[in-house]
Amino acid sequence: MITYPSFYPQFRCIAGDCPDTCCRGWDVELDEETYYSYLVAKGPFGERLRGSMAEEDGCFFFPLTDRGRCPFLNAQDLCDIYTELGPERLCRTCREYPRSFAGAGRYEQADLSLSCPEAGRLFFDPATDVSFVTDPDGGTGEFAGRSPADETSLNALLAERDRLLAEPFGEADAARLAEDLQANLPELRTEMQAFRLLDERWTAVRAETDAWQSRRNGSVAADAAAFFAETPEALLWFARLRDYFLFRYAIDGFYEEDRDQNPLRSAKRLTSHSLQILLLMCLTRREHRVSAGEPFARSDMEELARLYSREAEHADENLQILKKTVSP
Numbered sequence: 310m311i312t313y314p315s316f317y318p319q320f321r322c323i324a325g326d327c328p329d330t331c332c333r334g335w336d337v338e339l340d341e342e343t344y345y346s347y348l349v350a351k352g353p354f355g356e357r358l359r360g361s362m363a364e365e366d367g368c369f370f371f372p373l374t375d376r377g378r379c380p381f382l383n384a385q386d387l388c389d390i391y392t393e394l395g396p397e398r399l400c401r402t403c404r405e406y407p408r409s410f411a412g413a414g415r416y417e418q419a420d421l422s423l424s425c426p427e428a429g430r431l432f433f434d435p436a437t438d439v440s441f442v443t444d445p446d447g448g449t450g451e452f453a454g455r456s457p458a459d460e461t462s463l464n465a466l467l468a469e470r471d472r473l474l475a476e477p478f479g480e481a482d483a484a485r486l487a488e489d490l491q492a493n494l495p496e497l498r499t500e501m502q503a504f505r506l507l508d509e510r511w512t513a514v515r516a517e518t519d520a521w522q523s524r525r526n527g528s529v530a531a532d533a534a535a536f537f538a539e540t541p542e543a544l545l546w547f548a549r550l551r552d553y554f555l556f557r558y559a560i561d562g563f564y565e566e567d568r569d570q571n572p573l574r575s576a577k578r579l580t581s582h583s584l585q586i587l588l589l590m591c592l593t594r595r596e597h598r599v600s601a602g603e604p605f606a607r608s609d610m611e612e613l614a615r616l617y618s619r620e621a622e623h624a625d626e627n628l629q630i631l632k633k634t635v636s637p
């Protein structure tokens with residue numbers, strides 16, 4: 310059985326037309342099968358592969374160049390491994406990205422990371438169907454070995470998650486989100502500062518949100534109300550974002566939570582926290598747009614969600630910082 314957002318099968322990488330690249334900012338982790346196949350690759354390209362690989366604590370990877378890029382990302386932002394050896398010889402990380410998989414026992418889920426611009430474009434397009442579908446016969450079986458300790462608890466957690474996903478996100482939820490952001494501004498700032506830097510653009514995000522807070526004296530309500538009032542699509546964006554985070558974090562919670570007490574506690578807190586950071590980023594960007602006499606656009610939302618996702622979702626230590634902050 311597999312559950313995924315309806316638009317998941319629509320995704321196609323746009324490669325050379327991509328306004329960003331997924332081959333920068335994070336080391337490319339190599340699965341064992343790929344690592345051993347590269348060890349015996351022939352010719353000068355095989356030599357290049359072997360000269361670019363490293364191992365740490367039993368994990369194999371391509372360390373980034375001094376410019377923070379994958380060593381196989383060429384000047385045209387295309388992949389030399391893809392060109393030289395073909396797509397089937399890419400490592401699992403590169404074959405799957407931006408697809409993300411999780412599961413327990415017979416249950417599997419898949420979605421697309423918002424760190425990819427094309428996934429973000431589809432996700433925020435109002436014409437895209439982002440509702441979740443379940444294929445009872447689908448799935449790879451790869452999580453069968455990770456059997457849930459208690460299938461009844463897993464089913465209860467998934468039922469509760471689906472109930473929350475079915476709840477609408479309206480003006481009252483947006484107002485509550487602004488109140489939570491107001492209350493948590495100091496800790497959000499500490500958290501954003503503490504993230505290990507994966508993308509140099511995060512430095513600018515931190516500096517801009519800090520400057521915005523100083524100018525606003527930490528007062529959020531009026532700006533948040535104006536943002537949602539002026540930006541007709543914003544409620545839809547935040548509704549979708551809420552579902553995106555909840556879907557991702559709920560299954561994590563199955564393994565980390567006291568399931569019998571409150572199965573989704575951590576997922577709900579992480580979701581709210583992520584939405585607060587994104588709202589803070591939106592309010593900061595909105596101020597720039599207002600001074601330039603321009604509206605806050607969907608492309609702004611796509612870019613901010615991309616930057617947040619790149620920073621928070623692709624480094625385990627950053628995700629742990631978020632989890633630590635929201636733990637009771």
Ligand code: SF4
Binds near residue numbers: 328407
């Ligand atoms: S970020 Fe997305 S669209 Fe861009 S190259 Fe990577 S997978 Fe393709």
